[in-house]
Amino acid sequence: MRRTLEWQIATVRSIRPETARVKSFTLVLPEWMQHRSGQHHDVRLTAADGYQAERSYSIASEPERQGEVDLTIERIDDGEVSSYMHDVLVEGDRIEVRGPIGGYFVWEAAMAEPLLLIGGGSGVVPLMSMVRHRAAARSRNPARMLYSSRAFEEIIYQQELEQLDSAGDGFEVAHTLTRSQPAGWKGYARRIDREMLSDVSRPLGKSVQVFICGPTAMVESAAESLVQIGLKPNQIRTERFGPTGG
Numbered sequence: 001m002r003r004t005l006e007w008q009i010a011t012v013r014s015i016r017p018e019t020a021r022v023k024s025f026t027l028v029l030p031e032w033m034q035h036r037s038g039q040h041h042d043v044r045l046t047a048a049d050g051y052q053a054e055r056s057y058s059i060a061s062e063p064e065r066q067g068e069v070d071l072t073i074e075r076i077d078d079g080e081v082s083s084y085m086h087d088v089l090v091e092g093d094r095i096e097v098r099g100p101i102g103g104y105f106v107w108e109a110a111m112a113e114p115l116l117l118i119g120g121g122s123g124v125v126p127l128m129s130m131v132r133h134r135a136a137a138r139s140r141n142p143a144r145m146l147y148s149s150r151a152f153e154e155i156i157y158q159q160e161l162e163q164l165d166s167a168g169d170g171f172e173v174a175h176t177l178t179r180s181q182p183a184g185w186k187g188y189a190r191r192i193d194r195e196m197l198s199d200v201s202r203p204l205g206k207s208v209q210v211f212i213c214g215p216t217a218m219v220e221s222a223a224e225s226l227v228q229i230g231l232k233p234n235q236i237r238t239e240r241f242g243p244t245g246g
């Protein structure tokens with residue numbers, strides 16, 4: 001059996017823009033192995049002189065999809081790997097990856113407790129895999145997502161999240177826009193805080209399982225606030241994507 005830490009050569013089947021700074025990449029994997037939602041792949045680039053750069057990218061797609069995975073990557077200015085993925089990589093190219101990796105920040109539809117997903121920016125990516133998995137598994141487990149973006153046009157997966165929210169199967173999404181809001185905006189308009197977390201978590205009850213992912217500062221402050229409003233640390237799983245991002 002293939003080990004997840006062995007590198008393999010994936011083929012880029014498609015590249016789609018999600019927002020002005022974010023693209024999704026569908027990679028076909030010759031050695032596909034089913035992932036658990038929340039896991040990631042490592043991507044490795046090798047220059048002609050042998051220099052290598054390696055970064056982690058969460059899997060955005062649901063585990064039910066066979067033979068391929070979606071990665072959703074935000075372009076970081078001057079970022080070594082993300083700018084290569086955005087500016088150089090084209091459909092049909094081949095790229096080195098390994099995975100799926102990670103065993104802590106994972107959710108499976110068989111987990112019965114209500115689910116609270118808190119994402120900032122591209123931190124929504126592993127949470128989207130969970131939401132897609134929940135839908136594919138036809139789970140009716142109560143689930144809510146609180147998703148912080150800078151502006152409406154920076155919301156990743158905006159339409160798909162609205163469709164999932166209106167499916168009536170127990171999933172709801174709440175957005176907060178921290179920098180600018182369109183006219184008539186009815187969602188939150190500030191950084192995630194204790195009051196907001198209290199609003200979204202209360203209807204899910206005391207046994208809620210929480211997954212938080214995004215820029216380091218956002219993740220830490222959200223986790224701290226949830227403990228202050230009465231959740232136990234072992235109900236909260238976190239994944240930090242990077243230094244700023246917010």
Ligand SMILES: Cc1cc2nc3c(=O)[nH]c(=O)nc-3n(C[C@H](O)[C@H](O)[C@H](O)COP(=O)(O)OP(=O)(O)OC[C@H]3O[C@@H](n4cnc5c(N)ncnc54)[C@H](O)[C@@H]3O)c2cc1C
Pocket residue numbers: 040055056057058059072073074075076077078079080081082083122125126239240241242243244245246
């Ligand atoms: C487990 C895990 C999963 C991840 N999943 C995703 C994902 O699904 N999608 C995604 O877009 N990213 C994800 N990341 C972040 C990703 O691994 C890289 O850190 C990011 O793409 C930047 O790499 P780079 O080579 O482009 O930039 P670098 O060359 O590493 O950095 C360039 C500059 O940008 C700053 N920087 C680095 N990372 C970030 C960041 N995240 N936000 C803002 N500034 C940053 C650096 O401090 C530096 O100044 C994940 C990280 C981890 C640990």
